[in-house]
Amino acid sequence: MNSEGNCNKLLELKDLYVRYHTDESIIYAVNGVALSINRGETLGLVGETGAGKTTTALSILKLLPKKVGEITRGSILINGKDITTMDEASINKIRGKSVSMIFQDPMTSLDPLIRVGDQIIEALKTHNNVHLSKKEMEKRVDEMLTVVGISPMRKHEYPFQFSGGMKQRVVIAIALACEPDLLIADEPTTALDVTIQAQILEKMNDLKHKLNTSMLLITHDLGIVARMCDTVAIMYAGEIVEQGDIVSIYTEPKHPYTIGLFNSIPNMSNEADRLQPIEGTIPDPSDLPNGCKFHERCPQATKLCEIEKPDIIGSGHLVRCHLFANK
Numbered sequence: 001m002n003s004e005g006n007c008n009k010l011l012e013l014k015d016l017y018v019r020y021h022t023d024e025s026i027i028y029a030v031n032g033v034a035l036s037i038n039r040g041e042t043l044g045l046v047g048e049t050g051a052g053k054t055t056t057a058l059s060i061l062k063l064l065p066k067k068v069g070e071i072t073r074g075s076i077l078i079n080g081k082d083i084t085t086m087d088e089a090s091i092n093k094i095r096g097k098s099v100s101m102i103f104q105d106p107m108t109s110l111d112p113l114i115r116v117g118d119q120i121i122e123a124l125k126t127h128n129n130v131h132l133s134k135k136e137m138e139k140r141v142d143e144m145l146t147v148v149g150i151s152p153m154r155k156h157e158y159p160f161q162f163s164g165g166m167k168q169r170v171v172i173a174i175a176l177a178c179e180p181d182l183l184i185a186d187e188p189t190t191a192l193d194v195t196i197q198a199q200i201l202e203k204m205n206d207l208k209h210k211l212n213t214s215m216l217l218i219t220h221d222l223g224i225v226a227r228m229c230d231t232v233a234i235m236y237a238g239e240i241v242e243q244g245d246i247v248s249i250y251t252e253p254k255h256p257y258t259i260g261l262f263n264s265i266p267n268m269s270n271e272a273d274r275l276q277p278i279e280g281t282i283p284d285p286s287d288l289p290n291g292c293k294f295h296e297r298c299p300q301a302t303k304l305c306e307i308e309k310p311d312i313i314g315s316g317h318l319v320r321c322h323l324f325a326n327k
């Protein structure tokens with residue numbers, strides 16, 4: 001990972017805990033997450049559904065459901081400023097301009113009653129710190145649609161007139177309209193077919209290099225991570241269990257969960273009758289097990305794993321596992 005020092009860090013999450021309070025229980029969604037993203041870097045956050053990836057992303061923009069979601073501990077530093085202590089007016093100046101987000105489902109991310117060009121203008125009016133005239137905003141809309149491969153002539157159309165892939169391009173145009181320092185992409189290609197996925201990912205990569213934008217890419221697809229990311233963090237039950245640069249994680253995975261994820265991927269170079277899935281399911285976040293959260297599914301678990309939570313250890317390539325505690 002890049003080690004040029006804190007001055008190069010755009011985003012830092014330190015010991016982040018997030019809880020959801022329901023009438024029936026408390027959901028322990030994020031449990032002590034520590035992450036950082038350097039300027040111009042793409043970090044892939046990988047894990048099964050329910051691991052806490054989206055909650056982590058929503059916390060960065062303080063978009064947790066009101067009266068239900070709560071950051072109970074930790075800090076979130078953006079350009080060195082802790083957003084957990086900011087009021088709504090202050091955080092709204094960061095949204096869109098410093099940090100922008102592509103939400104998971106393009107079908108529900110756009111207002112069906114507003115023309116797509118006007119939705120880009122709304123983002124510029126709300127989040128851009130520089131005052132733009134109407135003519136300048138129209139020009140900016142045309143530029144952003146062109147950048148994502150949509151004819152500016154279509155800015156007067158409504159979302160229902162676009163395909164799923166085109167809607168996602170519009171969502172990307174909105175997210176990038178104010179040229180944010182950090183782009184959070186939450187499963188940006190989940191609802192799209194493989195051909196459109198490739199086009200969207202290529203476009204996001206081009207824009208990242210053109211605008212020098214950092215990116216937090218949330219996905220369960222390790223193929224996308226290999227193509228897009230510089231570093232990767234593996235998340236399980238609200239914790240980071242392994243983290244490192246893309247080469248070290250892919251060539252020398254250490255945590256049994258990470259190894260299980262790779263074993264679940266078809267490998268054309270190996271002859272195998274069946275894939276090796278990870279047995280069991282991710283634990284209920286309202287009733288997490290003691291010790292290592294993965295021990296109930298881990299083929300290498302010991303008695304210690306059942307009673308004592310492992311620390312995350314290492315330098316550069318980090319792993320949270322008792323198997324590496326004395327190595």
